[in-house]
Amino acid sequence: MSKDQSGSSKRRKADSGLAINVSVPKPDTGASTPVFGLFPTSQPPAKTPFSIYTKSGALPNPKHPEPTVLAAETAEMEYESRNQMGVGMGGGQGESAGEGAGYSVQYMLGVHDPSANTLTLHAAPLHSFAPSIKSLKKFSSDSSAAELFSAQRATLGLAFGTKKAQRQLNAQERNKLNNESYGTGIASASLQSLLQSSIAASSSSLPTSIDVEHAANLSRPTIPPPNFDAVKPNDVYSISDVVTPSELATIDLGPLLSAPTFKDLNALLPFRRSKFISSHLRRLIPSRSSVEGSIPDPSKRDREKLNLVVHLSQLFAFRQATMGGRDSALERTKLQEKMTGASPAVVSALLERYTESQRMGNGEERRKMTGTTELKLLGYMLVVALKIDSWSTDVGVLAGDLGIGSKRVGELFRSLGCSLVTPSAEDCEKLIATRAAANKAEARKSKTAVLRTPLEFPKERRGAPKR
Incomplete structure (x- = not known):
């Protein structure tokens, strides 16, 4: 070796x-x-x-x-x-x-x-x-580049900036938070525990999302106050929130019942161009006897619906007179004249309920129809129509009477908690028989608004709309 x-x-x-x-x-x-x-x-x-x-x-x-x-x-x-x-x-x-x-x-x-x-x-x-x-390294260094740019800008500001800018930079530097801003060791741990316990105590009293949604629906200005605990559709909306009993008591059904012909009866209404009102008047007032001088005597239930039909006619006439933001205060007398048969108390109540007060420079108070009050008027009108129709009514008929599209009327019904139902084959035949639809294709396009319980309102859309 x-x-x-x-x-x-x-x-x-x-x-x-x-x-x-x-x-x-x-x-x-x-x-x-x-x-x-x-x-x-x-x-x-x-x-x-x-x-x-x-x-x-x-x-x-x-x-x-x-x-x-x-x-x-x-x-x-x-x-x-x-x-x-x-x-x-x-x-x-x-x-x-x-x-x-x-x-x-x-x-x-x-x-x-x-x-x-x-x-x-x-x-x-x-x-x-x-x-x-x-090529991918620049994406991981964006935050450091932003911090470097911020530091360089602060340095230039402190060297050449105005006194105001320098004070702002110094304040920002003093207010920066880091791991030691609230102490270290035991002090930081105790502060963290205190913050967590205070947040938990405060959040325990916060309402749930369901409570917030119910409170928002109860305070919606365009619909009557709903009853979420209602078991039957008839208990969801109280008709007294739409029209008071004293207003309905001012309606005199005698002239309507004693009118010799339907044309004379229709002439007594404040609004005369509604298919919905005309069809219900023909159903509620029985056919006159051939005996001269015979006056129809509807049942108590039919009289209650007749009062609502007349009130709906008053709402149609009121909407026609005030829509478009017209100044209703200066036309109170004309409004009274246009609303045939309506008492001054009813006209005043409608102005108070469906218009907003505006005070002019001379101190005079005027009432005006706004976008919100117009939606409220439409919502209340649909509630009256649903009540007359036993909480199931045709969307197309009311859309034609109101002069707006069926889609918008359907959205208004949805805002009341209604579901839009497509008619069955039997319903389509009834629509054709009553001439509410010209053919089967038109009958299939019609929608029926139905109020069901438990009450459900449409969910609010979140996020960006789909393109």
Whole structure:
């Protein structure tokens, strides 16, 4: 066995039977040594140059071993070893050196020289690479770039800004919050516990989303106050919230019942161009006897509906006279004249309920129809119609009487909690028989608004509308 000056050697026999000198040289300071690279994903081109450096950025020193990093880059990718293996240029000796570098074994690279029959082993640390794409690095550094821009702007403001701007920058700097803004250690922990307990105590008294929704529906100005606990549709809306009993008591049914013909009867109404009102008058007032002087005598229930039909006619006439934002205060007398049969008390009640007060510069008070009060008038009219129709009424008929589209009237019915139902085959035949629809296609397009219990209002749409 022989030993040279550069390191130790051992003699082994080659395949030919001759002994092979094995040596493990110690690299000189600054000398390059081989390394192993592991690329689990993408590999760089074969001629890509790599650089080795320590965490401090200095070149490795075999006398002072420390973890090293191997790095390279191409036009599109960056390669950097993440495990920071390898100790110095020689990789260190012994198991403890390898373990301190982050791995439990040493890798050696052997170089065989056939002419001299020698095998030289060089320490070759293993570097595991995690490549990164250059074009994606800018997205991960947006926050740091924004902070740098903010700091640079603050520096310029403090150096060249006005006194007011400098005061604002100083105030912003003082008001910045960090991990130590509310103390450290026990003080910070106790404050955190206090905040959590106070938030829990305060949030326990907050109403639920259902309570908030019910409160909002109860306070909606365009519909009567609903009863969410109603079991029957007749109990959802109280008709006294729409029209008071004293207003209904002013309606005199005698002239209507004693009218000789339906044309004379219709002439006594405030509004005479409503198919809905005409059809219900024909149903509620029985056919006159052939005996001269015979006056129909409807039942108590039919008289109650007749009062509501006449009140609905008053609402139609009131809407026609005040729609479009007309000033109703100066036309009170004309309004009384247009609303045939309506008492002054009823006209005053309608003005109070469906218009808003405005005080002029001369101190005079005027009442005016606004967008909100017009919606309220429409909502209350539909409630009266539903009450007359036993909470199931045709949308198209009322849309024609109101002079607005069926879609909008359907939305108004939905706002009252109604469901829009498509007529069945039997209902379509009835519509054609009563001439409410000209054919089956038109009958299928018609909708019926039905109020059901438990009461449900349409949910509020959230998010951006679909395009």
